[in-house]
Amino acid sequence: MKLDAKKLRLSEHDPEVFKKIKRNPIYIIVDNVLDTYNIGSIFRLADAVAVEKVYLCGGTETPPHHRIKKASINTTEWVPWEYAPTAVAAIKDLRSKIKDLQVISIEQNERSVPYDKIDYTFPVALIIGHETDGVSKEAMDVSDYIAEMPMWGINISLNVMVSLGIMLYEVAKRLP
């Protein structure tokens, strides 16, 4: 796996720089994503959008892990994250600290609405789920919205990191 353009120049980085990053009021809740390449790629996205924190939940592997670190292009070194036993526990923890948190599952479901038609408010938490089973029912049950992307083809699915990337950039457009 080659790294993309503009690779990280680690010499420019130190913990003091990391603390100064202006973070956007967006949280990512990773609900049982099992593939470590996907997990690393989620960190890479979390850095690109400078989200506040990533919650790694349930069976989701956590750093330190060489494959996560490599796929993340070392962004695991500074993107804030914590582990939660379930996505619902992560949501409860966030809601206990943050008034008016909006929680959105990325999933195809009878409750789903088009991702670009949601009235996003901030802070917002986006939940991305398991590669086969998607976001857990429990997490969807406590979500304000379930967001889906339109698809025009035959195989009605998107890769975990691609779905999250599309959602993050749609949400980031509406940042205050």
Add this chain to the structure above:
Amino acid sequence: MKLDAKKLRLSEHDPEVFKKIKRNPIYIIVDNVLDTYNIGSIFRLADAVAVEKVYLCGGTETPPHHRIKKASINTTEWVPWEYAPTAVAAIKDLRSKIKDLQVISIEQNERSVPYDKIDYTFPVALIIGHETDGVSKEAMDVSDYIAEMPMWGINISLNVMVSLGIMLYEVAKRLP
């Protein structure tokens, strides 16, 4: 690598079904993308958005290839594609057939403009480039726009398939 939710049910598919897919006036030009997982994921995206055709250019590996097929979730079986020796050759071929084709490179460059500020017209061709070196200078030189995504973090790069996914969904929103 696990497959995402709603896996392809191959029994539902036959060539007659494939021919009936209504395709959107979008082309993807793959300029020396070397990783076969990325190439397969590009096919998966090409199917999700039902693009007209994928051009695989230069050193880009082509189907049949087991890793491309697996990452594509079998979408290589019906997404139209062809090989071109260079991205510029693919653009020339397309422009010889299509009046007023808009060509857009996805790249960070001094000419780059924010991806959501472009006045997209159709048909449109999106060029995605090499994992390290990006889109070739020659292809950028003949592009109408160079589009980039804003980034707020430290590692100023996005994965090939994530960049393409964000662009495809932005473009698809403007479909006539």
